[in-house]
Amino acid sequence: MATTESQILNLESSPKSVPSGTDRKIQSPGVFITLALFAIGFVFLLQTVSLTQAVLYLIAGVLGVGLYHARYGFTTSYRNFIVAGRGAGLRAQMVMFLIANLLFLPIILHGTFFGHSVSGYVFPVGISVLAGSFMFGIGMQLGDACASGTLYHTGGGDARGVLTLVGFVVGSVLGTVNFTWWMSTPHFQPVSFVKSFGAVGGLLFNALLLAMVYFITAAVEKRRNGNVDSIRMKQPFSMRTIFRGPWSWVAGSVVLAVGNAAVLLLSGRPWGVTSAFAMWGARIAQAMGIHVTSWGYWQLRPHALSLQHGLFHDVTTVLDIGIILGSLLAAGLAGRFPRPYFRQFPVRMLAAVFVGGVLMGYGARIAFGCNIGAYFAGIASFSLHGWEWLVGGMLGSVVGVLIRPVAALSNQVKQ
Template identity: 35%
Template sequence: MLFLTRLGLVLGALALAFAVMLGGGLRQGLLALIGIGFGAILQGARFGFTTGWRNYIERRDPRGLWAQMLLIVLAATLTLPLLANSSNGELVGAVAPLTISLVLGAFLFGAAMQLADGCGSGTLYKAGAGAPMSVVVLPTFAIGSFIGASHQPAWIALGGLPPIDMLQLLGWPLALAVTAAGCGLVAWLVGQGARRHRARLEAAGQRIEWGSAKHWWIGAVLLAVLYLVHLVVAGQPWGIVYGIGLWGAKAATALGWNPAGDPFWGVAPHAQRLADPILADVTSVTNIGLIFGAFAASRWNGPARISVPPAKRLLVASIAGLVLGYSSRMAFGCNVGAFLDGIASASVHGWVWFAMAFAGSLIGVQLRQRVSSQAIGASSTQGAPA
């Protein structure tokens, strides 16, 4: 029976990629396969940005953040030389300005992702795995991202500094060295925090048992390889929220909304992407693949156990999803599009995003504890972190 289930999942994945290829072309089919890989790795390795941050904030467990830093350094090492030597704009990184909207948006995103129990990629893979919280968050995330994109030009107009692209300024070897040093510094700082915490607990006669983190290290390495493959095929780094916002815009258009005159969706190149099929959009097809990949990984060993959180917790999560989507467009992306892509592309905006989102998460974790205790625990698909 398990063999048949697995065969069905593999055939389903191939059928999905083939269907996307028929609808969007060969490149889109390849990107769907890459998305399936992303989803399978995220779910299989339980690789969660949100959980990694929360584990450090609540328990000073540094391993999730270490794995994320490893992922970023590997991604930068594999892709910065390619980006530097790319001609005709074949390959581009994720570079964005240092605006007021980036600072505010990243802070809000960091807080909301703790309440929604997932960031952009986390929401997608957990929704694919069937986690009720993320299934509820995804539609409001799409609405928020759609509206946030529409308001993005106004937020950018508030001002800020132009993009700082270290790849252009320093060349790839130095840009990579600065990026690796920055990640190393973060890893060292969180390690010091963990060491002090452990010493305090041991002085009080307590012991810390964290279990194995091998799956996170393997996940980081595999994600970095797929990150490289995605850049080579798509010409741009892996993204999440552009596609989710496009789904919201598509739905709004289907309900009668007219994008003409909209400062974002009504102008090039976004207006054309809205007119084109969803399967022609890069981030949409990797997102769809990611959802299926996570579903397949969660069912690989049989049916997943699901427990539904209380209605109040689901309501809070859905509202947080709205903020999550909106703020992700203020901040030029989520943990993938801004944090991973930005830093791995040697863009300073990625570091600003990380600092502000982590500050937001400090608040978000406190809010989450309060909401969860009131709603008697928030559970999701067994063992699936955000």
């Protein structure tokens, strides 16, 4: 029997719309299994890699819980603003960036922690970032998730997340094939507001940009809808919601910003997601006899080392696994442990989801990252390229929103 439009709407909102878990019982077996995986993973990483890697694994779990309980979707935030002028998600991101700026600044200025150097993500501004973020914007609307969203949707039980992830891996590898060509396209040297204006000046300038986006989105929302949605929790706060959800946008922003700063402290670089996808795909390609090391991307020292070392020595891989398990834990706590429903989706939706993943994977490689590694970490690091990513990602999302109905994907505004 064909899937109706109303069924599609229900399928889209099912695992992502996470209402209060207080009306459902905690699914103890699932929670126990997930906690056991965290314990086993922590011990394994402690013995085979390092204490730092083991702690990062647990931090990633907290990030996964935060993404799930706060329904922290970059994709939906962009789409809601484009379709209906609802900007709560974008305003929450600006709050998150400001918190991250306040945490990142002293860390970046100090330069070293725990015996290793620490630096933010500050990359060139140019054609590759704009083109990559534009592709990513289209891809995340077709894939119905961004990079972080793909991880927490997969852990939360959305079977499409697995297909998006496969597309992400394919696209990431393809992006490494002609990475060198994209790096030769017109661009400016990296621009750091802190280096350009000093510590205080850089912080104030970035804060001004954040405030502009915050108040512009509020003004547009007021004009189009007559009111402005709050980014705070509408229901009374209780200790129970910490574990079972839902969380407010503000709570999610705080957890993600603090988590990103913790990753920066411990690993020496901000939180990223998609470089691991490229590495996974490259290892698969090597197993198939493809000599990926001849490609320029894999001749750069950090990327070459990621192929040489063990899989669990890669920080981003450990973070990605931890986020998936963290969202799985959150789903169990909310009484919504995954029950995949892959076969209920129309073929055209599945095709769009895969293509969306490919576009995001390719775009992330040439734009120096995804919505986390380039957009979040870039702005948190006071880099102009993070703001360029916002422009390209929004423009791409406009195109993606226009294509979504063709793929049986609804543009219904989600609260």
